[in-house]
Amino acid sequence: MEYAYIFIILACVFGFFMAWGIGANDVANAMGTSVGSGAITIKHAIIIAAIFEFSGALLAGGEVTQTIRKGMIDTSSIAGTPELLIYGMLAALLAAAVWLLVASYYGWPVSTTHSIVGAIVGFAAVGIGMEAVMWGKVGTIAMSWIISPLTAGVIAYALFMSVQKLIIDTPDPFASAKRYVPIYIFMVGFIISLVTMFKGLKHVGLDLTTMQAYLFSAMIGIGMALISKIFINRIKHEPSEDEDFHYTNVEKVFAVLMIVTACAMAFAHGSNDVANAVGPIAAIVGIVESGGEIAAKSALPIWVLFLGGVGIVIGLVTYGHRVIATIGTNITELTPSRGFAATLAAATTVVVASGTGMPISTTHTLVGGVLGVGLARGIGALNMRIIRTIFMSWVITLPAGAGLAIIFFFILKSIFS
Numbered sequence: 001m002e003y004a005y006i007f008i009i010l011a012c013v014f015g016f017f018m019a020w021g022i023g024a025n026d027v028a029n030a031m032g033t034s035v036g037s038g039a040i041t042i043k044h045a046i047i048i049a050a051i052f053e054f055s056g057a058l059l060a061g062g063e064v065t066q067t068i069r070k071g072m073i074d075t076s077s078i079a080g081t082p083e084l085l086i087y088g089m090l091a092a093l094l095a096a097a098v099w100l101l102v103a104s105y106y107g108w109p110v111s112t113t114h115s116i117v118g119a120i121v122g123f124a125a126v127g128i129g130m131e132a133v134m135w136g137k138v139g140t141i142a143m144s145w146i147i148s149p150l151t152a153g154v155i156a157y158a159l160f161m162s163v164q165k166l167i168i169d170t171p172d173p174f175a176s177a178k179r180y181v182p183i184y185i186f187m188v189g190f191i192i193s194l195v196t197m198f199k200g201l202k203h204v205g206l207d208l209t210t211m212q213a214y215l216f217s218a219m220i221g222i223g224m225a226l227i228s229k230i231f232i233n234r235i236k237h238e239p240s241e242d243e244d245f246h247y248t249n250v251e252k253v254f255a256v257l258m259i260v261t262a263c264a265m266a267f268a269h270g271s272n273d274v275a276n277a278v279g280p281i282a283a284i285v286g287i288v289e290s291g292g293e294i295a296a297k298s299a300l301p302i303w304v305l306f307l308g309g310v311g312i313v314i315g316l317v318t319y320g321h322r323v324i325a326t327i328g329t330n331i332t333e334l335t336p337s338r339g340f341a342a343t344l345a346a347a348t349t350v351v352v353a354s355g356t357g358m359p360i361s362t363t364h365t366l367v368g369g370v371l372g373v374g375l376a377r378g379i380g381a382l383n384m385r386i387i388r389t390i391f392m393s394w395v396i397t398l399p400a401g402a403g404l405a406i407i408f409f410f411i412l413k414s415i416f417s
Helices: 004-025 027-036 042-062 060-071 082-106 113-129 135-168 173-198 200-204 211-233 248-289 302-319 321-330 336-356 362-376 384-416
Strands: none
Touching: 004 027, 004 060, 004 113, 004 248, 004 321, 027 042, 027 248, 027 321, 027 336, 027 362, 042 248, 042 302, 042 321, 060 082, 082 113, 082 211, 082 248, 082 321, 082 384, 113 135, 113 248, 113 384, 135 362, 173 200, 173 211, 173 248, 173 336, 211 248, 248 302, 248 336, 248 362, 336 362, 336 384, 362 384
16 A cells, blocks of 8 residues: 555544534534523533543443444455545545535534445545445435434433422422432433443443343442432522512522533543544555455554544634524423433434434434424424424435545545546
């Protein structure tokens, strides 16, 4: 490989740009509901995201990377010309990153997963041949884009209804909130821990049995619930604050829960979406290191996950506020209790998907969750104009990614061959 080092440098640069785009566009999903509901400030959101996105990417980011890397195209036909796959993966990274930059600029919450899947399919169909694309696999991924917002919407609706029944419609909502919120916090801790135990810790060298995973997750959930109970018990009921909005005191209790859920969502997101940036880098590094062989499985170097994690954090800090505004305040009016239902529903969906290795879109899941909560309050609570714009941007993402990837593929091919 005469351009081996150039390819690796380009892969890192484009991959970093892509991770930046994920931070600018997608991390807003993890944080948008918390900022929009007033539970945390944008500064706190950035600190939480930096810590948890990064650890999610590093600890639990290995599984989905496999699907992105080798699940979508059949590389057997280009075994003799591995450089085609390198051009293609570079083109896909650059195309997806450019599209994310455009979308973030306009504040559209698009899917980074869509962008990279569209880009990889686009280059493979044109650069290798239509038969190289594993359409069945692409079909499954496309199905998950419909299933994930629906699932999240249903879970969010159910969660919000449970909050309504157990807390809001009781004679003393404040006392009920103090009683039930620690149980919700246990659920958050349990679900997120479970996934991390099952999926993420394999490449750290911790192989737990199913029983151990359930046990540890339950312990972490109980620990989180007990710690949060200490904070919740410190919240005093201020009758004067309930004059404008009856549930101000209740929402203060939910703000504690919202912070926990935001951390969980950031972790889940980091574990699922870092794959979009590092999957193609890993494929390129694998080809270059093996001297041109296209390995079915290339080991994922830890520095690649590290690069993805850093890129995500920088993207959020520099550009994330635009999409946070769309998700947090423009779709429907969020309070901490509504934001919690949407975020926990999305985190649960993402976590289950990460566990099955299916690259779903955090964006779709979260928008689904927010819509579910909005619907629980009646269709009038939703801003249909914004929702139309979001759906339009989702539809455009696939062809935009594919089209840009095809252009970049031919440019790279003409430069290097």
